[in-house]
Amino acid sequence: MSSPNPQVNQDKKSHRVCFMPMGTMAEVAAGTTLRDAAKDLGVAIEAVCNGRGSCHKCRVRVLEGHFEDHDIRSHGDNLSSHRQTESHLIEKGRMRADERLSCQARVLGELMVYIPDESRRTHAVVRKSLGQREINVDPMVRNYRVELPPATLASRLGDWERLADILEEQQGLAAMNIDLHALRTLPQAQRTNGGVLTVTVWNDCEVIRIVGGERLATYGMAVDLGTTTIAAYLCSLETGEALASASALNPQVGHGDDIMNRIASCNGSLKLAAMQKMVADTLSQLARQLAMQVSITTDDISEIVLVANTVMHHIFLGIDPHALGVVPFAPTVCRSVDIKARDLGISILPSANIHLMPVEAGFVGSDNVAVALAEGPHTGEALQLIIDIGTNGELILGNQDRMLSASCPTGPALEGANLSFGMRATPGAIERVRIDPTTRELRFRVIGNPYWSNKIAANEIGALGICGSAVIDIVAELLNAELIDHSGRFVEEIGSERLRRDTDGRLEFVIAWATQTGIGRDICFTQADIRAVQLAKGALYAGAQVLLRKFGRQQPDKVLIAGAFGSVIDLGRALAIGMFPDSGLENILSVGNAAGDGARIALLDARRRTEADQIARLVEYIELTADPYFNQDFVDATLLPHAEDDFPSLKGSLAGQRPKPAEYA
Amino acid sequence: MSSPNPQVNQDKKSHRVCFMPMGTMAEVAAGTTLRDAAKDLGVAIEAVCNGRGSCHKCRVRVLEGHFEDHDIRSHGDNLSSHRQTESHLIEKGRMRADERLSCQARVLGELMVYIPDESRRTHAVVRKSLGQREINVDPMVRNYRVELPPATLASRLGDWERLADILEEQQGLAAMNIDLHALRTLPQAQRTNGGVLTVTVWNDCEVIRIVGGERLATYGMAVDLGTTTIAAYLCSLETGEALASASALNPQVGHGDDIMNRIASCNGSLKLAAMQKMVADTLSQLARQLAMQVSITTDDISEIVLVANTVMHHIFLGIDPHALGVVPFAPTVCRSVDIKARDLGISILPSANIHLMPVEAGFVGSDNVAVALAEGPHTGEALQLIIDIGTNGELILGNQDRMLSASCPTGPALEGANLSFGMRATPGAIERVRIDPTTRELRFRVIGNPYWSNKIAANEIGALGICGSAVIDIVAELLNAELIDHSGRFVEEIGSERLRRDTDGRLEFVIAWATQTGIGRDICFTQADIRAVQLAKGALYAGAQVLLRKFGRQQPDKVLIAGAFGSVIDLGRALAIGMFPDSGLENILSVGNAAGDGARIALLDARRRTEADQIARLVEYIELTADPYFNQDFVDATLLPHAEDDFPSLKGSLAGQRPKPAEYA
Structure with a gap:
C-alpha cells in the first residue's frame, strides 16, 4: 500500500x-x-x-x-x-x-x-469486512533463497538430495520432504538464473514450490465459507497485510437456502461431488480475482485457511453430510485437517496446503472456533456472549474458566429470507426503516441510494424488497409506534392507512408504496413475517438463557455481534426487540466478520492453529433441544419486551422514551 | 492355490x-x-x-x-x-x-x-518370471478389524476421532492420520455391517481405506518398469504369495526404442505428461487384469513397489529426464519416494502408496538396486558380478566389503533389435540356432513351435525374424563352425551355400530359407549384425574389466545373469563369444527377473526398503567413459575369444571340443 x-x-x-x-x-x-x-x-x-x-x-x-x-x-x-x-x-x-x-x-x-x-468490482455487496486486529506474523509457509551449484560427474547425489543438504546446512531444515509437483519444477528452475532458486517450504518439513531466481514474496488466502456467502482475503505472509478481498455467492444456494436443504441436495456420491466442485470452482475463481488484483499468479498463493459451518465443511471435503442432519448430528471429522489444494480441486499452487480449522459439533462449525480465536473469550475474566448470526445463529458464552457453545434454530428470517418481501442485501433492498411514533409517518432507505425515501421523488427510489437489517428496524419501530403489541400482534384499532388486510383477510403493513418500488406493487410486512422474526430472535435469546443458566450467571459482561449481518443491523433496535440479553448498550458491540478474522489469524500465525485446536476441544457444545427449560424459554422469548422492565439500558433511549425530534425529522 | x-x-x-x-x-x-x-x-x-x-x-x-x-x-x-x-x-x-x-x-x-x-492370456510372451526366493512377510499395509459403536448425543468427538481412539487403544496405533479418500468412505462404511469396519493402515501412520464389514485380505503389486517391457506381479500381503503376474509392452516404445530417444521424446511439458500418462495407463490396465484374475477389485490393491532405470523412473514421476542424457547425467532425485496413486494417475486404491525404490545414478536405476537387494552381493564374501541385460547393460560387482556399479552402452543388439532381421521375443521369432561344425548343416527353432526346423516340413515353421537368444547362438555357432574368424569376419573361403553376398556385395549368412519363413524371403545374419553383437558384448566385457580392476581382482567368484534376456540365452554360448569374464561355467547362473524379485521383496517386507536405501548409497557408480583404460578394453573385447586360451572352463565343452554327436543330431 x-x-x-x-x-x-x-x-x-x-x-x-x-x-x-x-x-x-x-x-x-x-x-x-x-x-x-x-x-x-x-x-x-x-x-x-x-x-x-x-x-x-x-x-x-x-x-x-x-x-x-x-x-x-x-x-x-x-x-x-x-x-x-x-x-x-x-x-x-x-x-x-x-x-x-x-x-x-x-x-x-x-x-x-x-x-x-x-x-465496484463485484455487484453483490461485500459485507464481510476485515477487522483491524493486530496479528502476529509467523506463517506456516516461508520462502528461502538458495544457491544450488550445478551437478558434476563427481557429485554422487541427485539434485534434490543436494538441495536438501543445502537447506539443512544453511537454514537448519532437516529431514525435508518434497511434494511431487515441486520436484517436477526442479529441472526447469535449475536451468535458469545461475543456480539461484527460491524454495517455498511448508511447516518446516515439506518443499512445496521451487522457482528460478529470487522471488521471496509469499501469499496466503483466508476463506470464510458461509452457507450463503464465500468471503476470501488475500494476505501477504511476510507483512501480514490484507492485500485484497473478494466475495461471491455460495453457488450451492441454488440447491437449498438453508443447511437442511443443502444436506438433502447431497444425495448420492455424484451429487455430493457436484456440490463439492461448485464451491471449489468458486474458490478457484476468487483466488484468480484476488491474484489479478495484486498482479500475482494463483501459483503464488501457497496456503489457504478455511472456516465454515460443519455442513459446509463436510461438503467442501466431499464427505457425505447426511449424519449432520439427524440425531445425534455426529460429524465425520472434527479435528483440523490439512489437504493438498489439488486433492480438493482448488486452482492455486497444486501442492499448497488447505488448512480447515477444527469444527466443534454437528451444528457448531469452525467458523465458530474462528470467532472465539479472534475474540478470545477464553483469555480473559469478562464473560463474553458472542452471537454469530448467519443462516444459523451460533452462540459462544465463556471466559477463561469455561466456554459453552450452542446453535440456535433461527431460520433465515433475520437475513430477510423466507419473508413475504424478503431479499438479500443487494442493491434495491430496503435496509433502514423509521416510523415516527407520534405521526406514524414512515420513511426508509434502500441499498444503492444514500437518501431517505422522504427526501427524493418516489420514482427515484426503486425499492425491490426488504433485507435483514430493515427487518429488525421494522419490528422495533412498529413496537415503538405501538402499531404492534408485545405479543407481536398488529393493533388494528390505531387505524393507520398502511395497516390493512389482504384479499385473504390477513393483516399486513405497507413499508413502500408501489410508486416507490421497482416491482410495481406495495412492499408489505405481514403478521406472519413478524411471527418469523419473533421465532428467530426468541431462539437466540432462549439459547443465550440456557447457556447463562449453565454458567450460573444472570447476564454476560459483554455481547459481541459477529457476522456479516451483525455489522449492518442497528444494535439498539435489535436489543429493543429482545434479540439478546442486556449487558448495557455500551457493552454490546458489532465485531464484523470475526470468523474471517479468525481464519486470517490462523493463516498468518501458525501457532494460533494449536490454540484453535484447543478451543475446539475446550468448548462444551450444548444441544439446546436437550435442555429441559429451553422450550419454555423459547416460548417466553418470542414475546416482544417492555423496554423499561426488561432492558434497563434502554431507559432514556429508543424504546424507553420518545425519541429526539431530529431522529424523525 | x-x-x-x-x-x-x-x-x-x-x-x-x-x-x-x-x-x-x-x-x-x-x-x-x-x-x-x-x-x-x-x-x-x-x-x-x-x-x-x-x-x-x-x-x-x-x-x-x-x-x-x-x-x-x-x-x-x-x-x-x-x-x-x-x-x-x-x-x-x-x-x-x-x-x-x-x-x-x-x-x-x-x-x-x-x-x-x-x-495364453496375453499374446506377448511373458519372459519375466518370479523367482523362488524365500521372502519374509512384513508389509507396509495392514488391515485391522474394528468395531465402531454408533455416535450418541453425548459423544463429543467426530467419527474419525472415535475411530482413531479405538485404533490407539486396541492396536496401539497412535497419532494416526487419515487420507481424504478414506475419510470420505467413513460415513457409508459405518452405515452397514453393524459398526464392523475393516481399516487399512499404511506404515502404522495413515488410514488409507475403510470398508464396512470384515475383509482382511490385502494385496500389493510389484512392478518392473523396463524400457521395453512392464512386468507386474500381484502378491498377497498376508501370505506373501505371488498370486498372478502380467506383462505388457512399454507403450513408450513407439517414441524411441532406446533410452536416449526416449529422453528426446519428452521435449516439452505436454509431451512429458503424455509419456507419463502412457505408462500410468498401462500400469492401471495391468492392475485391472491382475485384479480380475484373482477376483478382487483394483481398490483392493493397496500398495505398489516399482523399480525402473533412471530415465523410466523420472518419466514415470513426470520429471523432465533431459539432464540424464547429457554430462554429468545428473538425476533430479535419487532417494526412494512415496507418492499417492492418484497423484500419478494409477487406477488402484486412490490413497494407495506408490513406493519407488531409490536410483543410484543417471544410468543405474532402481532396477539395479532391486537386483542387488534380491541377490545380496553385499551380504557375503563371494565376489559377485551381476549382469542385468535389458536395453542397457547394467553391472554390479561387489561383496560385503564394497560394491561397484556401471552402465554399459550395449545398444539393443543383444535384444534382437536394430539387426537386419531382429525382432522381439514373440511367436515366430527364431530363438535357437545350431550349426553342425562338421557338416555345417543349420537348424533352428522358433517361438510358438516346439520342433526344430529339420524335424518338420518347411511350410510349418513360419519364422518371422531373429530374437535375442538366437543372436548369441548364431555368433557362437558361426565361430564354432569356423564360418567366422576371431575378428568376427566371415570366412568366405569355406564355401557354404548359406554364405553369400547381397546385391550391394555385402556378405550375409542365411539362417532360414524363404520357404521356412512367414515373410517369403530368406532370413539372414549380416556382417554388420555380427559387428553390432561384438560391440554390445565388448561393452559388457570391458565394463566388467574396469570394475574388476577397481576391485583389484582378476575374476569374479560368481557371475549372475539377470533380466528377461538373461533367462533365455544359452549361458555357455554367451561365455563362448566372450560376453562376460570367466568364473567357471558352474559359477555362471541365470537368476531370472531379479529386479522384479527385488521389487517384490521390498513390497512384502517393509524393512528391506531401508536396506535398499542403504544399497543405493553404498554402491559406487563408476562412469566407464571416465576410465582411462575403458576404450582400449572395449576395442580388445570386441574380438571373439579363442576358447582354449581365454576360457579355461570351456575346455571339453562347446567351444573347446567338437560337441557330442547327440547335440547336433
Whole structure:
C-alpha cells in the first residue's frame, strides 16, 4: 500500500468514514487513501492500475451534509486536495466535480462516500469486512533463497538430495520432504538464473514450490465459507497485510437456502461431488480475482485457511453430510485437517496446503472456533456472549474458566429470507426503516441510494424488497409506534392507512408504496413475517438463557455481534426487540466478520492453529433441544419486551422514551 | 492355490517341467498343478474359473519324447490321471486326447508342456518370471478389524476421532492420520455391517481405506518398469504369495526404442505428461487384469513397489529426464519416494502408496538396486558380478566389503533389435540356432513351435525374424563352425551355400530359407549384425574389466545373469563369444527377473526398503567413459575369444571340443 502524504502524516487522528450504499463504516487513520480504507473494510473498488491513479476506474462521490444515522458531517474539504490527474479529468469533463479518484484522495475528516456501481468490482455487496486486529506474523509457509551449484560427474547425489543438504546446512531444515509437483519444477528452475532458486517450504518439513531466481514474496488466502456467502482475503505472509478481498455467492444456494436443504441436495456420491466442485470452482475463481488484483499468479498463493459451518465443511471435503442432519448430528471429522489444494480441486499452487480449522459439533462449525480465536473469550475474566448470526445463529458464552457453545434454530428470517418481501442485501433492498411514533409517518432507505425515501421523488427510489437489517428496524419501530403489541400482534384499532388486510383477510403493513418500488406493487410486512422474526430472535435469546443458566450467571459482561449481518443491523433496535440479553448498550458491540478474522489469524500465525485446536476441544457444545427449560424459554422469548422492565439500558433511549425530534425529522 | 491330491502329496520329489514355446523351465514340487507351476514361473494361462476346472480354457498339450536340449524325458504318464471333467470333454470330442486341463493335471515326473496360443492370456510372451526366493512377510499395509459403536448425543468427538481412539487403544496405533479418500468412505462404511469396519493402515501412520464389514485380505503389486517391457506381479500381503503376474509392452516404445530417444521424446511439458500418462495407463490396465484374475477389485490393491532405470523412473514421476542424457547425467532425485496413486494417475486404491525404490545414478536405476537387494552381493564374501541385460547393460560387482556399479552402452543388439532381421521375443521369432561344425548343416527353432526346423516340413515353421537368444547362438555357432574368424569376419573361403553376398556385395549368412519363413524371403545374419553383437558384448566385457580392476581382482567368484534376456540365452554360448569374464561355467547362473524379485521383496517386507536405501548409497557408480583404460578394453573385447586360451572352463565343452554327436543330431 502507498504511504500517506508527508504533510498529512503528521495528523495522527482518525476519522469516521462510511461507505455507501453498503453502509460499511470504520475509524480510518488520517491520511489513508479512500481506496485503502475501503479495501481494509473489504469493500472492493475497481483498481486496474493498482492505485497509481492512471486507470481512473476507482472514482467515488463525496456526499455532503450531516448524516444523523451515523453522526457524520461529511464534506469534500475533509479530503486531501485534488491531484493533478483529477483536476485534469474534471477540466476535460471526464469526471464530475463531486467525484474523486479513491486511490488519490486521502481522509482528513469525517466522510460519507458513495461508491457508484461502475466503480465496484463485484455487484453483490461485500459485507464481510476485515477487522483491524493486530496479528502476529509467523506463517506456516516461508520462502528461502538458495544457491544450488550445478551437478558434476563427481557429485554422487541427485539434485534434490543436494538441495536438501543445502537447506539443512544453511537454514537448519532437516529431514525435508518434497511434494511431487515441486520436484517436477526442479529441472526447469535449475536451468535458469545461475543456480539461484527460491524454495517455498511448508511447516518446516515439506518443499512445496521451487522457482528460478529470487522471488521471496509469499501469499496466503483466508476463506470464510458461509452457507450463503464465500468471503476470501488475500494476505501477504511476510507483512501480514490484507492485500485484497473478494466475495461471491455460495453457488450451492441454488440447491437449498438453508443447511437442511443443502444436506438433502447431497444425495448420492455424484451429487455430493457436484456440490463439492461448485464451491471449489468458486474458490478457484476468487483466488484468480484476488491474484489479478495484486498482479500475482494463483501459483503464488501457497496456503489457504478455511472456516465454515460443519455442513459446509463436510461438503467442501466431499464427505457425505447426511449424519449432520439427524440425531445425534455426529460429524465425520472434527479435528483440523490439512489437504493438498489439488486433492480438493482448488486452482492455486497444486501442492499448497488447505488448512480447515477444527469444527466443534454437528451444528457448531469452525467458523465458530474462528470467532472465539479472534475474540478470545477464553483469555480473559469478562464473560463474553458472542452471537454469530448467519443462516444459523451460533452462540459462544465463556471466559477463561469455561466456554459453552450452542446453535440456535433461527431460520433465515433475520437475513430477510423466507419473508413475504424478503431479499438479500443487494442493491434495491430496503435496509433502514423509521416510523415516527407520534405521526406514524414512515420513511426508509434502500441499498444503492444514500437518501431517505422522504427526501427524493418516489420514482427515484426503486425499492425491490426488504433485507435483514430493515427487518429488525421494522419490528422495533412498529413496537415503538405501538402499531404492534408485545405479543407481536398488529393493533388494528390505531387505524393507520398502511395497516390493512389482504384479499385473504390477513393483516399486513405497507413499508413502500408501489410508486416507490421497482416491482410495481406495495412492499408489505405481514403478521406472519413478524411471527418469523419473533421465532428467530426468541431462539437466540432462549439459547443465550440456557447457556447463562449453565454458567450460573444472570447476564454476560459483554455481547459481541459477529457476522456479516451483525455489522449492518442497528444494535439498539435489535436489543429493543429482545434479540439478546442486556449487558448495557455500551457493552454490546458489532465485531464484523470475526470468523474471517479468525481464519486470517490462523493463516498468518501458525501457532494460533494449536490454540484453535484447543478451543475446539475446550468448548462444551450444548444441544439446546436437550435442555429441559429451553422450550419454555423459547416460548417466553418470542414475546416482544417492555423496554423499561426488561432492558434497563434502554431507559432514556429508543424504546424507553420518545425519541429526539431530529431522529424523525 | 489349491492343495495337491493327498495320494500325490506323499511324493516329496520335484521334477523338471519346461513350458513351451516360452522355454521357461523350473523344478516343480511333485503334485503341483500345471497351471500353478506355470503361474509361479510367470507364465499366464487363461483361467476364467480360477482353477475350478469349469471354464476349460486352460488346456495344454503334453509333448512326448526326449528333449535333449533340456535333458527332459516327457510323457503323458508323468501327469496325474484324467479327472472326470477331462475324460468327459475328450469323449465328447471337445478336447484332444493329448490335451489336459492345466488346473487339473498334477506333475508326477519330467514334462515338456506346450501351451497353445489360445490358452495364453496375453499374446506377448511373458519372459519375466518370479523367482523362488524365500521372502519374509512384513508389509507396509495392514488391515485391522474394528468395531465402531454408533455416535450418541453425548459423544463429543467426530467419527474419525472415535475411530482413531479405538485404533490407539486396541492396536496401539497412535497419532494416526487419515487420507481424504478414506475419510470420505467413513460415513457409508459405518452405515452397514453393524459398526464392523475393516481399516487399512499404511506404515502404522495413515488410514488409507475403510470398508464396512470384515475383509482382511490385502494385496500389493510389484512392478518392473523396463524400457521395453512392464512386468507386474500381484502378491498377497498376508501370505506373501505371488498370486498372478502380467506383462505388457512399454507403450513408450513407439517414441524411441532406446533410452536416449526416449529422453528426446519428452521435449516439452505436454509431451512429458503424455509419456507419463502412457505408462500410468498401462500400469492401471495391468492392475485391472491382475485384479480380475484373482477376483478382487483394483481398490483392493493397496500398495505398489516399482523399480525402473533412471530415465523410466523420472518419466514415470513426470520429471523432465533431459539432464540424464547429457554430462554429468545428473538425476533430479535419487532417494526412494512415496507418492499417492492418484497423484500419478494409477487406477488402484486412490490413497494407495506408490513406493519407488531409490536410483543410484543417471544410468543405474532402481532396477539395479532391486537386483542387488534380491541377490545380496553385499551380504557375503563371494565376489559377485551381476549382469542385468535389458536395453542397457547394467553391472554390479561387489561383496560385503564394497560394491561397484556401471552402465554399459550395449545398444539393443543383444535384444534382437536394430539387426537386419531382429525382432522381439514373440511367436515366430527364431530363438535357437545350431550349426553342425562338421557338416555345417543349420537348424533352428522358433517361438510358438516346439520342433526344430529339420524335424518338420518347411511350410510349418513360419519364422518371422531373429530374437535375442538366437543372436548369441548364431555368433557362437558361426565361430564354432569356423564360418567366422576371431575378428568376427566371415570366412568366405569355406564355401557354404548359406554364405553369400547381397546385391550391394555385402556378405550375409542365411539362417532360414524363404520357404521356412512367414515373410517369403530368406532370413539372414549380416556382417554388420555380427559387428553390432561384438560391440554390445565388448561393452559388457570391458565394463566388467574396469570394475574388476577397481576391485583389484582378476575374476569374479560368481557371475549372475539377470533380466528377461538373461533367462533365455544359452549361458555357455554367451561365455563362448566372450560376453562376460570367466568364473567357471558352474559359477555362471541365470537368476531370472531379479529386479522384479527385488521389487517384490521390498513390497512384502517393509524393512528391506531401508536396506535398499542403504544399497543405493553404498554402491559406487563408476562412469566407464571416465576410465582411462575403458576404450582400449572395449576395442580388445570386441574380438571373439579363442576358447582354449581365454576360457579355461570351456575346455571339453562347446567351444573347446567338437560337441557330442547327440547335440547336433
